[in-house]
Amino acid sequence: MPRYEPMRAVRGMRDILPKDRGIWRVAEKAAADVARRFGYEEIVTPVIEAAELIERVGEDTDAVAKELYRFEDRGGRKLALRPEATAGVVRAYFEGHLNQLPQPARLFLIGPMFRYNRPQKGRYRQFFQLDVEAIGGESPALDAEVIEIAATWLREIGLGDLRMDLNSIGDAKCRPAYLDLLRAYYRPLKDQLHGDCQRRLESNPLLLLDCKVPQCQPFKVDAPRITDHLCEECAAAWTAVRRLLDAAGIEYRHDPYLVRGLDYYTRTVFEFYPANRDGSQDALGGGGRYDGLAEAEGWPATPGVGFASGLDRVTEMMKETGAEVIAAPLAEVLVLADAGLEVAAAEVARICRTAISVAVDYEPKSLRAKMRSANKLGSRWVVLLSASEAGRRVAQLKNMASGEQAEVAWDDLPARLA
C-alpha cells in the first residue's frame, strides 16, 4: 500500500543549486565588503531562539502572530525559528557584552529566517537575509549610515536603480498623541473603511495609513501626518537624517504612509523598491530605528537602528537585470581513463591537483562520450590514460582549445598544466 513517492523538499523550502550559488556568493561578498568598509563586523546568532524573545518583540505583527514557526523541544522548552534577525542580534549584543565595548556596536549578519506563510515566487518559508545593525547609539547619523550601507550594497550588485521611501513614526513621547489625532480623524469615517481597518482603528491606527484596500484610500490624503506632530527630539532627528542623506547623495521619497509592522520601531523607517515596480512583493529591503526593543527584551533601554534585505529577491533581481557573474569554476582538467584504471586515474589526478583543479570521469562509457562530457564541462585540458600508458607512468595530455595532444610523464603534468 505505501507505494513510494520520491522525497521532495518540504513546502516553502528550496535549494540553492550550484548554478545559482555564484550569484549568491557575489551578493554575500559585496555585503561583507561594504559592511566592513563602514566598520561593521560579522556576527552569527542561532536560528532557534526562545519563543518568548520573538513573541515579546512583535506580538501584534503577522510575522509573529500568524507566521511563526513555534515548537517545543524534548525538554519542553518553547522555541521558535527566528522570523527576522534583529531580536536575536540585540539579545546577543547584551549576552556577548558588546554593550561594554565602544558604542555603538556595528554588526552585520547573513543567514536564514523562517516564516510560515503561503509560498510564492520571491517568498519562501525559509529565506535569507542580510541584516545590518548599529546598536547602542542614538545619533540620527547612524540611521543615515545604515541606509547608506544598504544603498551602497544594492548599487554595487547592480541594483542601483531603485526607490527609497522614508518616513518617521515618532517615539513613545509623541506617537500616542498623534495616534489620538489619527483616531479622531478616522472615527467619523469608520463605516466607510473595510473590515480590518475598522478593527485597527482602535488597536493599531497607524496601520490604517498602510492599508491598500481601494475603499480606504480616499481618506488618507486629509489624514494628519505624523511628521507634522513630532516631538522636538524626533523632529530634530527627522531633519538631521534627511540632511545627512542629502549630503551623501542618496535620493529618497517622503512617504507619509510608510509605517512598520513591528512594534518596537521608532522614528526613522525606510524601504527599498526597484524603481520601476510597485507591489509590496517586490520590496528589496527595509529597516528603521528600534529604540524600544532592548527594553522589550528585558535588557536596559538601548537605542538601535538596522536594515534587512531578502537575498532571495535580491539574487532573483540580479539575474533579471543581467548582472555580471563569474562563471562557476569547473574542473580545468578532466582525467579520462579506461575501465579498471581507477587507481591510476586517481593518482594522476592527485599529481595534477598540486597545480590545478582536476576531476576524474569514472563513468563506464565510451571515450567519445567522455570527450563530449569534457567539452560540455568546459575543461581546458584532458588527460587520457590507457593500460599500457599507465604501466609506463605516462599519459596523453590534450589541449581542448587547440586540439594538440602529446605524451607526457605523470610527474611532468603539473609543470605542463601550471
Add this chain to the structure above:
RNA sequence: GUGGCUAUAGCUCAGCAUGGCAGAGCACCAGAUUGUGGAUCUGGCUGUCGCGGGUUCAAAUCCCGCUAGCCACCCCA
C-alpha cells in the same frame, strides 16, 4: 490564512472540450568516425500521466478529496 490556475519522460511541453495503443523537442546512450570533443545525420533507452478515491466495459482525459507549484490577495523580505 483567502481566492484562482496548474501538475504527463531527467527538462520544456502537446494530448484532455467529445473517455478507446502514452507523444514531441531537448538531454542521455550508441553508431556513422577501425578508443578522441564541439557541427551534422541515423538509431535507441527512459513513464506509478502528482497522490488517493469515485463513475465507466474502459480514465492522462469526467467527478471528489489531498499534496505541491505558480498568480492575485494578506503580509512581509
